[in-house]
Structure formats: structure tokens, C-alpha cells
Amino acid sequence: MPGWKFFLKKDHVKKEKTKKREWLDAIIFAVVAATLIRIFLIEAYAIPSGSMEKTLLIGDHLFVSKVNYGARIPMTPIAFPFAHHTMPLTGTKAYWDGVQWKYHRLPGLSDIKRNDIVVFNLPVGDTVALENQEPSYYNLVRQFGRQSIHSQYTITSRPVDKRENIIKRCIGIPGDIVSMKEGIVSINGKPEPLKSTSQMPYRIQFKTTDINFDVFSELGFTVSEMQQISPDSYLAIASPDMIGKLKKLDFVKSAGLEVKPDTVNDGDLFPLDANRKWNTDNFGPVKIPSKGWTVQLDSTTMPLYYRAIRTYEGNKIERKTDGWYINDKLASSYTFKMNYYWMMGDNRHNSIDSRHWGFLPEDHVVGKALFIWMSWDKEASFFHKIRWGDC
Template sequence: MNWKFLSRTNTASAKPKSAIREWLHAIGFALVVSTIIRGLLFSAYAIPSGSMEGTQLTGDYLFVSKISYGPRIANTPLAIPFLEPKVGNFKTYWDGLQLPYLRLPGLSHIKNQDIVVFNKPDEAGPEYNLPTDERTCLIKRCQAIPGDVLSIVNSQVYINGKAAPNAPKLQTSYTVVTNGLDINTEVINELRIAILGQTAPNTFVMNMSVAAANTIKTYSNVKSIVADFQTSGRYDAAIFPHHENFKWNLDNYGPIRLPKKGWTVSLTDSTLTLYRRAIEVYENNKVAVNGKNILINGSKASSYTFKMDYYWMMGDNRHNSLDSRYWGYVPEDHIVGKAMLTIFSTDSTKNVFSRVRWDRVLRPIE
């Protein structure tokens, strides 16, 4: 009997991979791993505008933790990683496959005063036709969480009737009157003061922090410095909910209750004005008004129960920030993650040798 098959060895050697195949496999593996890490754990984001000055500066590069509030599974899984939604006229994603909203458990929940990265709710409308995870990313400070009642009085935020802490470097606009002598340009730059306009030869509108205002006040050529507020009762059509029955503006707003998952609100003309966008756009219902009747998905409704939590986000640069005062609540499915660390920072107005802000490198965010 022939037993050779028991001791048979495979002497055929595997064909070695070419250098090109080795590189392609390595690149493919790196892309898969980086995509998983970026999608589930953390990402890096750059700040393009000054809405968070002077807490976060234009040119800051941030480490954003997605696991803090729970990783959001991509709504649009077929997308080219690390690219903007559009490059020229070319879409970098395929919206033919859209997954429902799903968020994995996180380490914590969003708290008041957290600095949060999220997708822009203003781009949720049909005129944009963008999947949630392909909308512009913004960074703001969370002022109110689900169930909170928010109001703003002379630019001071109140949550549930109590004054909210102001960011240490919160900025707002001031009217500065001098004796005719200009304020030193080096001082303006050092204190990160932005001159917004000039209303008279010796009167300027400046954007700055409270600390900078207190410093400027001590200068002999400064006659007065007064914080600028829009008066209570002045209607601003650009401010949410964009209705003249709610005479709100940037500095005097509310009160308004943030929707909370499971909260049932009675539907009236007023509450529908406040919450219609959440009901219709974010929670995908058809809303109509027929005489005195409110119809949701074709049925008469006297109340509505919310399916998601909602947050109120505002920039620390109060008079130079497009935020919830303009477009309302941020739904939970738009939340990306928590800003944790400034990993790098550059100032494009400086020359190449002094462009890096070394004092901001690896700086915790608070």
C-alpha cells in the first residue's frame, strides 16, 4: 500500500508580491484603518472663521473626540475619505445608499459649556440636498441641552432662569470714543481687537474681549468705552424663528425650551412657529395648516412628541457668529464630537517665519 500521500509536502512556493502590489496593499490597509479611526474615534478639524475668537482662533487645528458622545455611524458610507463633499462640480460621495441615523454608546453626554463640532443645521433643507454627514462642519459652545429653557438678556445667556457662565475670552462689540489720538496698532494686534467700523472721526466700533476692554479703558486717549447691545423688543428678521410675533435679536432672545426626546408639546400657532422646522425638516414629517387645524402627515394633530434631542450652540464671538440664534436648534444626529485639543495653529496674516502660534500647540480646549 502506498502511504506517500501522508507525508506529502507542498514544494510549490507562493509567487512573491511585486513592489507595486506591496505598496498598494499597504496604502489600502492604511486607508481602511485611518477611515475607521476617523469615523469612530477622532478626527482633526481646522477652524476657518472667527466665530469662536478668542477661545479658538482662525487657523487652529483641533483634535475632536467622536467617542466622547458616541461615534455616529456614517449616513453616507460610500464617500471618498478626507475630501470635501464637493471638489469643483464633482461630488465625493454617492447618495444612492443612505443609512438611518445610528450612534454607538459614548463616554459621556453633551453638557452645557462643552465646545462641540457638528454639521450645520441650516443645510438640512431640500434646497441644499446634502446628506447629514456631508454638511459643513461648525464649532460652537453648547449653551443649552435638551429640556433647558434658554433666554438672552443684554447678551447674557440665562439657562432655566440662572445666568450661564461666560467664556473667559468671550468677545463682543464696543463703541470706543477717543480724544482724537489713535490707539497704538501694536496694542490692537496684541489684544486681538478687531475694528469693525468708524462712525465719527474719534468714534470706533471694536470687537474685543472683556479683558481687552478693561485694558483699553485705562489708556489716556480713550474717553469712553461702552458695550453695544441690540435693545429688547427690536425685531430682527434674520433671527430664528424669523417671525414678527417673536421680536427677538442677537442680544435679547427667548425664552425658548429646547426639545427633548419624548417631550410632548401642545401645538398652537406659536409653538408651531417655534418647532415646525424640527418636526418637519429634522424629523421628516409633512406639516400643513388647514384653517385652524394643524395636520401632521395628513392627520389632525393637537400635540407632537419629539423623536430626538436638540441643542443650542453659540459662538464665543457673540457679534460675529452665525449660530443657533440664526438657524435654531441643533438635532442630535448632526453632532460630530467634542473638541478636546488644539494640536496646531497658524496665523495667515504673519510672514512664514512667525506664522506658527507656538503658544497654542497641544493646548487643551475649554
């Protein structure tokens, strides 16, 4: 019997892990834990452009909450950890779209509210010219023709959750009627003044031509970008707060918004309808679709809602002599399956937003911007790259 106990103990002795195995287990655990945190709780995001200045600056690093609006279950589950759509160095795809899951979202703490700053997948990022992503593929095709673009660039398609991440302010929520006149947005007929950090072009007139531009720098103006339009007046990009302080100076005669008249047609704007001659300062009214809302289909509404019905909600649409056909059935109306939003950048004249590509579908929403954890100024000197005041 003692001999049997000896052999049993010997057979059940637990082998010690090697150092390599311990490191491998630790790395696997860290990758899995970080991936789950990134998907379901919080994710870091860096501001790539100036479309949200002065609210958010290029080089600001944010934490984006997945909890506030409810975490979106991955729609493209097979992907390389920590890469979005493209692998670093190699430039190849960081995911495999052979497996696609339907859109589902966990319960959140709240719905998206007006004026929330939201990170989302670019709706028109479904098709991309890899060598030229600015402007979008659709803009390139409209400017140069499909054949020309497909012969010059590598064209690829991306699933919803692998489209480019961008950040804007939510201006309108499902069911709202949004419009803009002379640079001021109205929601459901009520004007919404510019936020204190929003930027627009202003025409500034002075009482004298002898101007101390150091004062402008102190107020936050970028003096090098101010355009002189007459001996005593300049065009400058500024926030309402900056203009309010400027008007108090005794050498300033006036300062007012410089916007386009409503007779100007910018052309390449949503909804690309020849009957709607809109521009970035004057558009609408537009009703934002909500889940369960039914719209009547006609020549007025279809330019607004065609892409939402066809592309975002996955329906086949055809125009025939006797009317519109949805999924091969004659339809006089359509009931939306998702909620939609209207997004705009705070730097109003330097933002590609809903004025250009239309509604944001709810399945494209990534999360809510929480706070800046670091602000990095690439243009500053080595010792001043961190913007301490913005962190």
C-alpha cells in the first residue's frame, strides 16, 4: 500500500510553469481583458482634425464611454486586437468580414441627448478609396466619375463597425425638425445659439487702422489666419466668447457673423437634390427619422430618406413608372426600423458633418466622449507639446 501511495502522489504532482509559459499566459490575459474593456466599457480616442475646435483640439486624447449609450456588440467579431480597420506597418485589413453579426446594443445609462459629443462610425465610410480618403469616395465619384476613380485608386468596402471613427456634436435627436438660417441652427422652430466654444467666421471692423494684434493673440485668435478685406476690417474665425470680449475693446467698431446668403448653392451637400439649393449656413427644414415613424414616399421625401431606407436599413429600392418599389413591392410609405441623429462640428465652416452626408444611424454610434486625459500639440516646441491647461 505505501508503494501505491507513492505512485499516486508522483502521478498527481502538478508541473510548474516555465517562465515563458507564465509570460504567455499573462500576455493572453492582458489582451483579453483590455479587449473586453475596450468593447464594453471605455476606449481611448485621439482628435484627428479641427472640426470640433475650440471645444476639442487636434491632439486631444479622450476617453469614450461605451456604457452611457450601451455597448455595441461587435458586428465584425474576428479582428486583430487593438487595431481598428487597418494593420499598422503592413497597411492590410485588421479584420475578417466573412463573419458578420446583426446589430445589437446592451442597455445604456441614457439615450443620446442634444449637445452630447458623440464618437461614431462615418456613415459614408462604407466604401473607401484607400489612397485618397479626403474627400469621401462618393465626393470623388461625383467630381471625377466612377471609372476614373476605380482606375486610379484601390477601392474597398468596410462593415459598419470598421468604418472610420469621427466625433461631432449631436444637434438633433430622432423626431426633431432641424434647419439652419444665416449660420444659426433651429430645432423644432426654436433657434439654438452657438455654443461658447463653437467657431464661425466673423467680419470685424475697427475704428482705426493702427491695430495691436497682440491683443487678438491673447483672446485666442490665430492672427496668421485673419484675412484683411479692407484697410479697417478683417475676417477671423472665432467663438462667441471671443467676440464678446473683443467687442468691449474701444478700437473695435463692430463684429458680426460672416455667412453665406441663402441664394448661394454649395452643390455637394445632403441630400444632393437639385430642388434644394442649400449651403453650409442655410438648409432645411429636415425631419430626423425615428424608429417606428412612417414617411410618405414621393419626389420630395425620397431624396432625404433614400440612403437611410436602402443602405442603412438594407432594403432594395426601385423607381418604376407607377411609383417606388421596396423589396419588389409597390410602396407609398416606409416605416423606419432605427433611430437617427443629426451631427455637426463646433468649427462650423471646417466640418464635414450631417450637412454633407445626412443622418447618423443608431447602429453607427460608438460612445460618448467623457473627458480629455492628455492634450498633445504637435506644432509646439519640444518643451511645450503638452497643453497642461486642457488636461
